[in-house]
Structure formats: C-alpha cells, structure tokens
Amino acid sequence: MVKMSFKDISSELNQKELQQLEDAAARTILFDEESPEMTEEMLAQFKSLKQTKRTKQTASIRLSEKAQRFSKAYGKGYTSFLSRLIDAALDDVALVKKCL
Numbered sequence: 001m002v003k004m005s006f007k008d009i010s011s012e013l014n015q016k017e018l019q020q021l022e023d024a025a026a027r028t029i030l031f032d033e034e035s036p037e038m039t040e041e042m043l044a045q046f047k048s049l050k051q052t053k054r055t056k057q058t059a060s061i062r063l064s065e066k067a068q069r070f071s072k073a074y075g076k077g078y079t080s081f082l083s084r085l086i087d088a089a090l091d092d093v094a095l096v097k098k099c100l
Helices: 006-012 015-026 040-053 065-072 078-090 093-099
Strands: none
Touching: 065 078, 078 093
C-alpha cells in the first residue's frame, strides 16, 4: 500500500484535477446499509482474513538495478509489491514464454 498526500501528487495533476481532489476531501462520509462504518470487530475480522489468506515464503533473488530502483520507489512494502507483480506475471502465459 502506498500512501500519498496532495503534496506528493500535485505536480502530476492539472488544476482541475487538484480541485476535484480537494472537493472530494472536503465531503462528509455518508454510511448506509450497503456500506456501514466499520467497527473495531469488523476491522479485526478483515485483518484476520488477509493474514490467513496469504502465505509467503522467503526467497532470495537477484534484481537488476532498474528493477530495484523501480520497486523501492513504492516505499515501505515494496517486497509485497514485487511478490504481487511476480504472481500477476506468472498468470500471463505469453509473458512467461517471452521471458524464458
């Protein structure tokens, strides 16, 4: 997960897009039956599902300098990012064949 602030992305957006983000941030969050506010218990269940669903094993790989710079640019959690990227790539048969 990458957390960013307006300052981090302001250079990438035009004035209209920045205004839209500021307007959205100022809106009040409205909860309803279909999307209720999460309680501490609901958050705990959600977290436990995430922890039980993913099982990871440690592996040592050699990365090119470019791959290392690119992945580390995503900040904390970049190794999880790499894991998901590799999983997605392995599901693409054409990409796997291309890289052999």
